[in-house]
Amino acid sequence: MTVRVRIAPSPTGLLHVGNARTALFNWLFARNRGGTFIVRIDDTDRERSTPEYERDILDSLRWLGLDWDEGVEVGGPHGTYRQSDRFDRYRELAHRLVAEGHAYHDPRTPDELEELRARARAEGRHPGTYIRRPSQQARTGPIRLSIPQDRPIRFDDLVRGEVVFDPASVDDFVILRSDGTPTYHLASTVDDIDFAITHVARGEDLLPSTPKHIVLAEALGARPPAYAHLPLLLGPDGKLLSKRHGATAVSAYREQGYLPEAMFNYLALLGWSPGGDVTIFSREEAIGAFDLGKVSKHPAVFDPAKLEWMNGEYLRAMSTDEFLRRAFPYVETAVGRALTGDEKRAIATIGLLVQERVKTLAEVADQVGFLLGEPDYDPGSWQKVMTGDHVPTVLDEALRRLERLEPFDHRHVEETLRAMLDQLGLGARKGLQPIRVAVTGSSISPPLFESIAALGRDRTLERIRRARRRLGG
Numbered sequence: 440m441t442v443r444v445r446i447a448p449s450p451t452g453l454l455h456v457g458n459a460r461t462a463l464f465n466w467l468f469a470r471n472r473g474g475t476f477i478v479r480i481d482d483t484d485r486e487r488s489t490p491e492y493e494r495d496i497l498d499s500l501r502w503l504g505l506d507w508d509e510g511v512e513v514g515g516p517h518g519t520y521r522q523s524d525r526f527d528r529y530r531e532l533a534h535r536l537v538a539e540g541h542a543y544h545d546p547r548t549p550d551e552l553e554e555l556r557a558r559a560r561a562e563g564r565h566p567g568t569y570i571r572r573p574s575q576q577a578r579t580g581p582i583r584l585s586i587p588q589d590r591p592i593r594f595d596d597l598v599r600g601e602v603v604f605d606p607a608s609v610d611d612f613v614i615l616r617s618d619g620t621p622t623y624h625l626a627s628t629v630d631d632i633d634f635a636i637t638h639v640a641r642g643e644d645l646l647p648s649t650p651k652h653i654v655l656a657e658a659l660g661a662r663p664p665a666y667a668h669l670p671l672l673l674g675p676d677g678k679l680l681s682k683r684h685g686a687t688a689v690s691a692y693r694e695q696g697y698l699p700e701a702m703f704n705y706l707a708l709l710g711w712s713p714g715g716d717v718t719i720f721s722r723e724e725a726i727g728a729f730d731l732g733k734v735s736k737h738p739a740v741f742d743p744a745k746l747e748w749m750n751g752e753y754l755r756a757m758s759t760d761e762f763l764r765r766a767f768p769y770v771e772t773a774v775g776r777a778l779t780g781d782e783k784r785a786i787a788t789i790g791l792l793v794q795e796r797v798k799t800l801a802e803v804a805d806q807v808g809f810l811l812g813e814p815d816y817d818p819g820s821w822q823k824v825m826t827g828d829h830v831p832t833v834l835d836e837a838l839r840r841l842e843r844l845e846p847f848d849h850r851h852v853e854e855t856l857r858a859m860l861d862q863l864g865l866g867a868r869k870g871l872q873p874i875r876v877a878v879t880g881s882s883i884s885p886p887l888f889e890s891i892a893a894l895g896r897d898r899t900l901e902r903i904r905r906a907r908r909r910l911g912g
């Protein structure tokens with residue numbers, strides 16, 4: 440059997456890390472089995488679906504390297520892979536189910552249905568218990584599937600083992616609304632059958648839908664796919680993952696300068712591991728070791744701090760050239776323009792120092808901003824560092840020494856400024872911080888001597904003079 444799996448995002452929001460984890464597990468499973476990974480767009484909700492969200496979802500999948508073999512934009516034998524283009528198909532099948540006796544038009548009003556639900560609730564039963572085929576037949580109204588009550592609904596979940604549902608707990612649910620639009624249950628089940636999906640791996644939040652999909656598939660004369668319900672994601676505090684815990688959209692992490700390979704690695708660990716204590720692994724290693732049957736059924740914790748740590752590990756493992764190549768676009772976004780060749784070369788001279796200090800690519804702009812234009816003085820740094828009585832002397836002496844320094848490289852800069860400290864009888868903190876604020880605008884910067892060398896003599900002198908003028912006297 441050739442494995443065919445799908446993800447079915449609804450374009451009603453940005454790609455959430457939980458859905459990205461679902462996509463990743465489907466992709467790993469397909470790649471491990473030499474199968475087909477499909478992306479279908481579940482856009483039956485016409486009100487809330489937008490092209491912008493669809494773009495975000497597809498861009499985020501591509502950014503993570505989760506390429507798909509069939510589906511939206513790449514094509515395949517099943518049309519556009521957008522549910523909004525398949526409404527005729529869903530309608531046709533809903534009416535066929537009515538004709539064959541598996542489904543019926545429900546003539547009851549919302550008030551009547553609410554009364555049935557209230558009765559069930561009062562008796563402590565499942566709210567849908569009494570939503571069953573009424574004696575009176577109708578030819579209009581929403582179409583409900585009739586759930587056979589004579590046998591339990593069971594299936595073997597690849598993650599959870601055998602799962603059994605009491606049919607009394609499954610109401611006769613709507614498959615086609617009275618306006619002729621399909622529900623998620625109908626569209627999703629029909630597509631899984633039509634597209635010959637072999638395994639449905641999706642979040643555990645959809646577990647209550649699965650007995651409905653199984654009965655529906657059987658009524659349509661199909662064998663249901665195998666199911667794997669993936670564990671929920673929690674925040675570090677053990678509560679369901681939400682925006683309170685930090686960003687939940689994949690694109691937000693991309694904007695913050697996370698690497699797709701770090702994100703991929705971290706998401707893969709949410710409910711699975713390749714074994715042993717291994718936490719850092721390549722895509723190929725993950726593909727080789729992955730199986731849906733090895734996914735844990737216990738909730739997984741999404742911890743932004745661990746993701747940040749992992750991102751730092753990946754950043755430091757790459758060559759400095761590679762680091763710079765990937766950092767430059769983030770710096771350009773931060774300054775709102777392209778970098779010149781000279782600027783890139785200046786940044787490159789402190790590339791390794793920056794690489795050792797940042798946890799995300801977006802932080803690079805803060806570190807190298809002083810090379811890209813006159814910095815504004817950070818008010819806190821100025822107040823703390825530049826108000827001491829010794830500061831004018833330090834700046835005058837640094838100017839005198841740097842003006843005639845030859846060659847102007849970081850080793851000679853260090854030598855002469857350390858000699859200056861001795862001469863003035865100052866410690867490194869007191870004597871060098873004023874120069875740092877003068878040159879970079881802030882009391883926090885990459886190492887000073889390298890920064891000065893990267894900036895070059897003219898700009899360094901200019902900035903020290905500017906700070907000196909600001910002090911007056």
Ligand code: GLU
Pocket residue numbers: 446447448449481627640641645
């Ligand atoms: N559109 C559904 C969702 O976004 C997909 C559910 C499924 O995989 O069947 O949750």
